[in-house]
Structure formats: structure tokens, C-alpha cells
Amino acid sequence: METTDNIIRNNLETIRATLPPYVKLVAVSKFHSPESILKAYECGQRVFGESREQELRQKQQQLPKDIEWHFIGHLQTNKVKYIIPYIHLIESVDSVRLLAEIDKQAKRIGRSVNCLLEINISGETQKYGFSSEACLQFFESNEWKNFSHINIMGLMGMAQNSEDPTAISSEFSTLYNLFCTVKERYFPMDPTFKEISMGMSQDYHTAIKQGSTMVRIGSAIFGDRL
Numbered sequence: 414m415e416t417t418d419n420i421i422r423n424n425l426e427t428i429r430a431t432l433p434p435y436v437k438l439v440a441v442s443k444f445h446s447p448e449s450i451l452k453a454y455e456c457g458q459r460v461f462g463e464s465r466e467q468e469l470r471q472k473q474q475q476l477p478k479d480i481e482w483h484f485i486g487h488l489q490t491n492k493v494k495y496i497i498p499y500i501h502l503i504e505s506v507d508s509v510r511l512l513a514e515i516d517k518q519a520k521r522i523g524r525s526v527n528c529l530l531e532i533n534i535s536g537e538t539q540k541y542g543f544s545s546e547a548c549l550q551f552f553e554s555n556e557w558k559n560f561s562h563i564n565i566m567g568l569m570g571m572a573q574n575s576e577d578p579t580a581i582s583s584e585f586s587t588l589y590n591l592f593c594t595v596k597e598r599y600f601p602m603d604p605t606f607k608e609i610s611m612g613m614s615q616d617y618h619t620a621i622k623q624g625s626t627m628v629r630i631g632s633a634i635f636g637d638r639l
């Protein structure tokens with residue numbers, strides 16, 4: 414037990430030491446126990462990412478209430494209502510239909526919900542997310558302005574799982590450029606639109622070089638998922 418505690422602490426400290434101060438660390442705790450999350454919490458970590466609604470619901474009920482939960486997986490519209498009361502940021506909004514449901518449920522309980530649009534930067538068909546073109550079309554359509562209970566805070570993306578650092582860099586740079594375009598055209602005076610969530614255990618150094626403001630790191634903190 415002692416060893417596990419120290420591993421999580423050491424991992425967190427090592428990662429934090431390499432992050433620029435403007436980069437937020439999301440500790441991805443999916444498939445890891447509430448006990449492991451508490452270890453990280455005791456080391457000062459308050460932001461955690463989960464990808465399944467039921468697992469998140471159970472952990473949220475058990476764990477300290479000042480944890481900032483981020484949803485990072487594919488979210489089914491029928492699950493939205495369960496996370497709306499407490500979710501801090503939904504990073505993985507992958508369709509307009511999902512955004513509409515989040516808006517509806519948020520309105521119902523009278524809160525605003527922070528969201529990022531997930532962009533499929535690798536172009537892999539098994540990945541969720543807007544294409545760059547669909548993302549620009551969405552903002553151009555002005556449809557998003559009707560979503561009165563949503564704060565669109567930026568974009569999220571995942572690079573391909575590859576050994577090729579040039580390919581990964583180029584995918585992150587695509588996301589950064591898309592972010593800049595959207596920012597310039599649609600949010601020039603709005604400080605809310607500011608996040609580029611990119612970078613995981615294997616590629617977060619590259620993501621930071623390409624302009625990431627938020628990294629989602631799981632196995633490098635908690636070890637392999639069982």
C-alpha cells in the first residue's frame with residue numbers, strides 16, 4: 414500500500430514539475446479506484462477526468478465535493494441529465510445534438526455548463542468528434558448562440574496512437590490553428606473561449622509545445638488501467 418501511495422505522489426510531482434504554470438493537469442482516473450483518487454487528492458490534485466457516466470456517478474458520490482470532475486468520454490444523450498448537476502467541464506462534446514441536450518438539461522436546473530468541442534484531429538473513423546470543417550460550419554451557422562446555458566470554453570482533441578512524433582505534432586498543430594481561427598472569428602473579445610485540451614501520458618510534452626492549455630493524463634499518474 415505504502416509503495417502505491419508513493420508511486421502516485423512521485424508521478425504527480427514529476428509531471429507537475431514539467432508543466433508550464435498555464436497548463437491545467439486533468440488526472441484521468443477512469444478504471445482506477447476511489448482510493449487511488451484519494452491518494453492524488455491528498456497530494457493536492459483537485460481536477461479528475463472520467464469517461465463513463467456510471468463510474469463517475471459512483472465516484473462523485475463517494476469522494477470529496479471540492480473535486481472538479483471533467484467528462485472526457487463519449488457521452489450518450491440519455492446520460493446527460495445525471496452529470497449535469499455537478500459536472501465542471503464536458504470536454505468531449507462530439508455532436509450538436511449532444512450540445513442541445515446539455516443545454517436543455519442545464520436550463521432545466523438553472524445552471525450553465527462548461528463545454529469543449531471534441532475535434533477528430535487524427536481523422537480516424539473510430540474516433541468521435543467534429544471534423545475541422547464541421548466545427549467551422551457549426552460556429553458559422555450561429556446555432557450555438559441559441560444555447561443559452563452552455564459556455565463553450567474551447568476545443569479538445571486526441572492525436573493518433575503512433576510512434577511518429579511528426580504526425581502527432583502535426584495533428585496537435587492542426588487543433589491549435591483551428592482554435593485560433595475560431596477564437597479570432599467568433600470569440601475575439603470573449604475570454605471564456607481559451608482552452609485547448611490536448612496531450613495524454615504518451616504525448617503531452619509534444620502537445621504543450623504545440624500550444625496545449627490542458628493535459629489529460631491517466632496511466633503516467635495511476636499506472637496501467639486494469
Ligand SMILES: *Cc1c(COP(=O)(O)O)cnc(C)c1O
Pocket residue numbers: 441443464485486571613614615629630631632633
Ligand atoms: C483515457 C484517456 C486519457 C488518458 O490516457 P493516458 O494514456 O492514460 O494518459 C486522456 N484523454 C481521453 C479522452 C481518454 O479517454
